[in-house]
Amino acid sequence: MGKINGFKEFNRKTQQYQPVEQRIKNYSEFVIQLAEGELQNQGARCLECGTPFCQPNCPLNNVPPDFNDLVFRGKWREALKVLLSTNNFPEFTGRLCPALCEAGCVLGLIDKPVTIKNIELSIIERGFREGWIKPEPPAHRTGKKVAVVGSGPSGLAVAAQLNKAGHEVTVFERADRIGGLLRYGIPDFKLDKGVIDRRVAVMAGEGVKFVTSADVGNTVSAKKIKSEFDAVVLAAGATIPRDLPIPGRDAKGVHFAVEFLRQNNMRVAGDVIPKREEILATGKHVLVIGGGDTGSDCVGTSIRQGAASVTQIELLDKPPAWRTEETKWPTFPGPKMLSTSTSQEEGCTREWSVLSKEFLKDDKGNLTGVRRVQLKWINNAKFEEVPGSEAVYKADLAFLAMGFLHTNPKGVVGELGLQIDARGNVQTDGGYQTNVPGVFAAGDARRGQSLIVWAISEGRECARAVDVYLSGSTRLESKNQTLSDSLR
Numbered sequence: 001m002g003k004i005n006g007f008k009e010f011n012r013k014t015q016q017y018q019p020v021e022q023r024i025k026n027y028s029e030f031v032i033q034l035a036e037g038e039l040q041n042q043g044a045r046c047l048e049c050g051t052p053f054c055q056p057n058c059p060l061n062n063v064p065p066d067f068n069d070l071v072f073r074g075k076w077r078e079a080l081k082v083l084l085s086t087n088n089f090p091e092f093t094g095r096l097c098p099a100l101c102e103a104g105c106v107l108g109l110i111d112k113p114v115t116i117k118n119i120e121l122s123i124i125e126r127g128f129r130e131g132w133i134k135p136e137p138p139a140h141r142t143g144k145k146v147a148v149v150g151s152g153p154s155g156l157a158v159a160a161q162l163n164k165a166g167h168e169v170t171v172f173e174r175a176d177r178i179g180g181l182l183r184y185g186i187p188d189f190k191l192d193k194g195v196i197d198r199r200v201a202v203m204a205g206e207g208v209k210f211v212t213s214a215d216v217g218n219t220v221s222a223k224k225i226k227s228e229f230d231a232v233v234l235a236a237g238a239t240i241p242r243d244l245p246i247p248g249r250d251a252k253g254v255h256f257a258v259e260f261l262r263q264n265n266m267r268v269a270g271d272v273i274p275k276r277e278e279i280l281a282t283g284k285h286v287l288v289i290g291g292g293d294t295g296s297d298c299v300g301t302s303i304r305q306g307a308a309s310v311t312q313i314e315l316l317d318k319p320p321a322w323r324t325e326e327t328k329w330p331t332f333p334g335p336k337m338l339s340t341s342t343s344q345e346e347g348c349t350r351e352w353s354v355l356s357k358e359f360l361k362d363d364k365g366n367l368t369g370v371r372r373v374q375l376k377w378i379n380n381a382k383f384e385e386v387p388g389s390e391a392v393y394k395a396d397l398a399f400l401a402m403g404f405l406h407t408n409p410k411g412v413v414g415e416l417g418l419q420i421d422a423r424g425n426v427q428t429d430g431g432y433q434t435n436v437p438g439v440f441a442a443g444d445a446r447r448g449q450s451l452i453v454w455a456i457s458e459g460r461e462c463a464r465a466v467d468v469y470l471s472g473s474t475r476l477e478s479k480n481q482t483l484s485d486s487l488r
């Protein structure tokens with residue numbers, strides 16, 4: 001794999017970004033990809049390691065050693081084939097995945113890991129550029145019909161796989177556009193929405209039908225869909241956000257993060273937001289409550305809207321910038337290791353170990369600030385308030401970005417009588433089958449709030465379960481057996 005001693009010859013190089021002052025002027029993606037030759041050198045850094053931990057670290061079981069090697073050898077089309085054998089949508093993960101694979105790269109033990117994510121994105125983008133990615137409708141149709149509820153990455157992956165197996169798939173989406181959180185959560189500067197449209201066009205060309213503005217269990221009867229289709233897959237996401245029920249919560253200017261992000265993505269898409277509903281950070285002091293990805297997206301969006309100041313606070317302690325016993329290689333450290341997102345780089349103040357106590361408002365009910373207190377964490381398990389540390393953040397807008405609790409228990413879940421588990425997710429049988437025969441669940445609706453790579457993985461595995469249910473067996477790829485395995 002790669003070039004013998006390539007890791008000694010070439011240092012890790014990653015994609016670059018446009019300078020901050022340039023990129024915050026608009027909502028466009030700002031990544032500057034490496035040139036082809038440089039990417040080949042990066043592929044050359046892949047070791048012929050005995051056990052490539054990059055692969056099991058990836059929920060899709062992607063095979064970086066194989067596509068790294070093919071890129072190093074300039075065999076881009078073959079690399080694309082390997083990549084697509086495990087991942088339907090590398091254009092999403094190549095842009096947005098936190099790269100669990102790179103955390104497990106063996107080279108990372110002694111040097112910087114191989115830049116797998118950049119290589120992945122370059123392979124798929126080249127595939128589109130060269131016209132290698134075209135609709136490939138299945139040769140045979142089974143006559144079975146499947147309804148997929150929800151068009152986020154899990155619903156799209158289920159649909160793509162079941163269509164490939166020859167079933168007739170219809171995706172029902174309550175929003176006016178396809179894509180789930182890819183469309184209406186993640187900002188355009190991280191994912192240009194044309195990337196979703198391009199993929200949806202390929203899927204439509206393969207025969208997948210898309211129905212938008214169809215809220216199943218509300219405007220569209222779930223029971224009717226159940227009776228008209230041979231199987232139903234619920235991929236409706238974990239849409240209930242965690243609230244912060246402290247005094248003053250009703251202040252004007254306190255919003256859930258996704259309300260703000262959704263509205264901005266609609267605006268960028270050309271929609272007109274009624275004046276009275278507008279949430280705009282322009283000229284305002286913004287407080288983002290929650291230190292994760294969603295909070296970061298609020299930071300970048302507020303900065304682009306021209307906020308007067310942006311502060312992001314986190315309840316937990318500031319994590320170390322290095323691996324610890326808890327996050328030792330090849331673990332993906334996630335939020336347990338300090339990282340700085342591109343949005344945070346653009347100019348926000350970050351504070352940790354902060355508890356919000358009260359939203360303060362003026363006599364018209366408008367938010368004016370947030371009373372807070374500093375915390376002292378004891379063994380990362382419980383906290384104490386630091387006496388005398390009370391202070392007030394000046395804030396005209398506060399965005400609640402503290403994660404999502406679970407899927408909506410009403411609507412389609414309620415109408416079909418689906419069981420939910422102790423965490424509020426749709427309960428399945430250890431696989432993807434719910435308590436109602438013929439109804440399956442995948443993605444954040446089943447797993448709880450997670451990552452795009454997990455949503456795609458769930459979608460692919462769920463499609464196998466549905467195919468077995470409909471056909472008695474399946475030839476869809478299992479994540480335990482990849483194309484690369486069969487080539488070896």
Ligand SMILES: Cc1cc2nc3c(=O)[nH]c(=O)nc-3n(C[C@H](O)[C@H](O)[C@H](O)COP(=O)(O)OP(=O)(O)OC[C@H]3O[C@@H](n4cnc5c(N)ncnc54)[C@H](O)[C@@H]3O)c2cc1C
Binds near residue numbers: 445
């Ligand atoms: C702001 C934000 C930023 C994120 N950034 C990243 C990131 O950078 N990288 C990463 O890996 N992950 C990120 N995530 C997480 C990632 O987006 C999710 O894990 C992923 O989208 C889950 O996919 P899904 O298909 O299960 O659900 P979703 O993407 O939530 O899609 C569910 C879809 O179902 C639809 N739906 C719900 N109910 C119904 C109904 N009754 N009828 C019809 N349709 C319905 C919804 O409208 C939605 O379109 C982010 C999440 C947020 C909120």
